[in-house]
Every structure is written in C-alpha cells, then in structure tokens.
Amino acid sequence: MGAIPDRKGSTMATVRHAHTVWQGDLLKGSGVVTLDSSGLGSYDVSWPARSEEPNGKTSPEELIAAAHSSCFSMALSHGLAGAGNPPTRLETKADVTFQPGEGITGIHLTVEGEVPGLDEAGFQAAAEDAKKNCPVSQALAGTTITLTAKLA
Numbered sequence: 001m002g003a004i005p006d007r008k009g010s011t012m013a014t015v016r017h018a019h020t021v022w023q024g025d026l027l028k029g030s031g032v033v034t035l036d037s038s039g040l041g042s043y044d045v046s047w048p049a050r051s052e053e054p055n056g057k058t059s060p061e062e063l064i065a066a067a068h069s070s071c072f073s074m075a076l077s078h079g080l081a082g083a084g085n086p087p088t089r090l091e092t093k094a095d096v097t098f099q100p101g102e103g104i105t106g107i108h109l110t111v112e113g114e115v116p117g118l119d120e121a122g123f124q125a126a127a128e129d130a131k132k133n134c135p136v137s138q139a140l141a142g143t144t145i146t147l148t149a150k151l152a
Contacts, residue, residue: 030080043057045060076134085118108147
C-alpha cells in the first residue's frame, strides 16, 4: 500500500494530543479525557463505564474502536483508489473486546463498501491489505484483529 501522502505528495510525521485527568481510585474514581488537537470535546470515563455499561461515558476501547475504524477506512480507500477502483462509500465498524483482568482480547472490523467495477474477491483482498497495513492496525499488532468485508 505504501505511505499515505499529504496534499503535496510527500509524507510527513504528525503528532496528535489528548489528555486525561483522573480523580480517585480505579473502582470509585472517574476522569475526563480531552481531545486537545481537534478541540472536539471532553468525555467522561470511569471503570464501571469501561467494564460494565457505558451509561453515557466513553472508554479507552471505544476510543480505540473509533481510531481503528477511521484509519482502516482511510487505508482501504487509499488502496482501492491506487488500484483504480475508488470507493463511492465505505462503512466500517470496529468492535473492541475488553476482558477485565486480561485486557483487550480482540478487535473485529466489519466493512461494507460500494466500489464500482470491483468484484467481491478484489474487495476482500483490498480489505485484508488495509487491515494489515493501516497504521492503527500496526500499532495494535499485539492483539488479534479479524475482518468481515463485503460489497453493498
């Protein structure tokens, strides 16, 4: 797939920032994670929201799911376009499984795409390549990542 170029055709490093303020112990405490680079907001986090039901709060796993689904979609779009089959639409869902006491035990990506002129086998191959090569997949290589891909 190769490096993803910037608008001028070159590749360059970027750094994004977020921070969390946590108060109290793990079980009864809570925190706020702030997306500093984008300024899009601050989000409450807590252990119960992570290990039980979200109840309007986020978790590291939800943030990983958001990062992975968006990165995978960009990588797949880039790969498809580079092969002469730019997608009309891609919808990617990432399910990150967290098991208390064990950690993140797996990530499952599900993608459905509209890609004129591409058959199912070509889409599967492009999706597998994006799964392997997207930067977030590479950063998460210590966990099992599975994929379901189909054309719309």
